[in-house]
Amino acid sequence: MSKKNRRLVYLLILLLMSGTGITFILYGLKNHIVYFVTPSDPITPKTFVRLGGMVKKGSLVRSTDGAHFSFIVTDGKADLKVSYTGLVPDLFREEQGVVAEGKLNNTVFQATRILAKHDENYMPREVTKALEEKGYKVPQVSSSSTIASTQTK
Amino acid sequence: MIYKILHNLIKPSFILSVYPKLIGAGSVLGLSLLIYGLYLAFWNSPADYQQGETVRIMYIHVPASWWALSTYAVMTVLSFIGILRRIDLCHYLTKALAPTGLCFTFISLTTGSIWGKPTWGTWWEWDARLTSMLILLFIYIGYISFINAFDQKLKGLRMGALLILVGAFNLPIIKWSVNWWNTLHQPAGIIQFNRSSSVHPSMLKPLIIMALAFVCYGFVLTLINFKYELQKLKANSLGDKLTAG
Numbered sequence: 001m002s003k004k005n006r007r008l009v010y011l012l013i014l015l016l017m018s019g020t021g022i023t024f025i026l027y028g029l030k031n032h033i034v035y036f037v038t039p040s041d042p043i044t045p046k047t048f049v050r051l052g053g054m055v056k057k058g059s060l061v062r063s064t065d066g067a068h069f070s071f072i073v074t075d076g077k078a079d080l081k082v083s084y085t086g087l088v089p090d091l092f093r094e095e096q097g098v099v100a101e102g103k104l105n106n107t108v109f110q111a112t113r114i115l116a117k118h119d120e121n122y123m124p125r126e127v128t129k130a131l132e133e134k135g136y137k138v139p140q141v142s143s144s145s146t147i148a149s150t151q152t153k
Numbered sequence: 154m155i156y157k158i159l160h161n162l163i164k165p166s167f168i169l170s171v172y173p174k175l176i177g178a179g180s181v182l183g184l185s186l187l188i189y190g191l192y193l194a195f196w197n198s199p200a201d202y203q204q205g206e207t208v209r210i211m212y213i214h215v216p217a218s219w220w221a222l223s224t225y226a227v228m229t230v231l232s233f234i235g236i237l238r239r240i241d242l243c244h245y246l247t248k249a250l251a252p253t254g255l256c257f258t259f260i261s262l263t264t265g266s267i268w269g270k271p272t273w274g275t276w277w278e279w280d281a282r283l284t285s286m287l288i289l290l291f292i293y294i295g296y297i298s299f300i301n302a303f304d305q306k307l308k309g310l311r312m313g314a315l316l317i318l319v320g321a322f323n324l325p326i327i328k329w330s331v332n333w334w335n336t337l338h339q340p341a342g343i344i345q346f347n348r349s350s351s352v353h354p355s356m357l358k359p360l361i362i363m364a365l366a367f368v369c370y371g372f373v374l375t376l377i378n379f380k381y382e383l384q385k386l387k388a389n390s391l392g393d394k395l396t397a398g
Contacts, residue, residue, distance in 0.1 A: 007236060007237055011236060011318070014318065015319075034282045035280035076298075084332045088274070089271070089272065090271065090272075091272055091274075114273065114274065115274045115337065116274055118203060118273075119343065120355050123357070127202070127353060
């Protein structure tokens with residue numbers, strides 16, 4: 001075998017071995033690499049976990065002092081009620097992605113931290129107005145007008 | 154034929170005459186594109202419907218991330234060819250590319266962190282995309298330190314090439330981590346295979362201009378490094394000839 005071909009074989013073996021090794025490591029650590037679980041996944045009660053999904057439309061209830069939030073996280077298949085006291089990021093709103101850190105207490109998820117997740121769509125504000133005129137619903141950022149929005153159900 | 158072109162590329166006369174012109178032209182082009190791109194990014198493009206003005210960090214963060222990955226991809230190809238065909242020039246070019254990649258990765262991580270705080274609500278999270286980008290930073294730093302740790306320079310460069318090859322598996326992980334696992338970082342929007350870009354055209358334009366500006370910057374920086382490596386090589390070989398007597 002020529003020197004060049006031998007080097008090629010060594011290189012390919014190196015790449016194959018490293019690739020296989022890394023794939024096995026990642027596959028084995030799969031449960032730890034996922035950043036959050038969804039409401040459909042089984043959640044161990046009273047254990048710290050990150051819950052991710054979308055805030056269900058019409059489910060957000062905010063207290064009059066603005067500090068306490070109650071909403072439902074959904075992944076399209078299952079729902080989970082979340083309760084949280086504290087600050088939320090600006091992008092947090094209904095029909096928007098959210099990641100809640102906390103523990104599951106009976107049927108309510110007690111969150112200690114809320115992160116907003118946004119999608120990959122970038123659009124100017126003027127375009128959203130044009131879309132809404134045509135009848136497409138574009139989720140609006142709920143700014144500081146939510147302090148008094150205590151919804152009664 | 155390729156060897157002839159490569160040989161011409163590294164002739165001292167070529168280096169002294171053409172490289173400075175390329176560096177000059179690249180700098181002028183890059184600077185103009187950067188000024189135009191920043192103008193578009195901060196004055197002449199719309200705010201996002203969700204994020205408002207914060208979206209403007211995207212025009213720095215996204216091109217930097219693209220080139221951080223692309224530089225590493227080029228380094229991987231060069232390292233493979235360099236080891237397979239025993240072309241040492243590839244290793245010198247890889248060494249010249251490394252600081253550029255390191256800069257872009259650093260810019261990507263810091264601008265990403267600054268962007269994350271107002272939008273997501275956190276400076277940093279250990280999700281797959283962010284962690285693998287941090288690993289890329291460590292690989293760049295590791296490579297630069299590694300090649301300088303050898304007494305024989307060429308041996309260090311060849312070993313470094315192997316390091317680059319093994320680290321190349323990080324690249325698909327970075328790219329597809331947002332598709333494979335649940336992450337905080339959103340999935341890819343700009344380059345899509347089966348649908349149009351999820352970024353509005355008015356926002357795509359500053360992005361492309363900034364990407365071109367960054368590639369000019371990377372080109373100039375790499376060329377400066379490469380010129381230095383070549384001139385050092387010539388100086389050393391000249392010194393060896395003089396002292397061999």
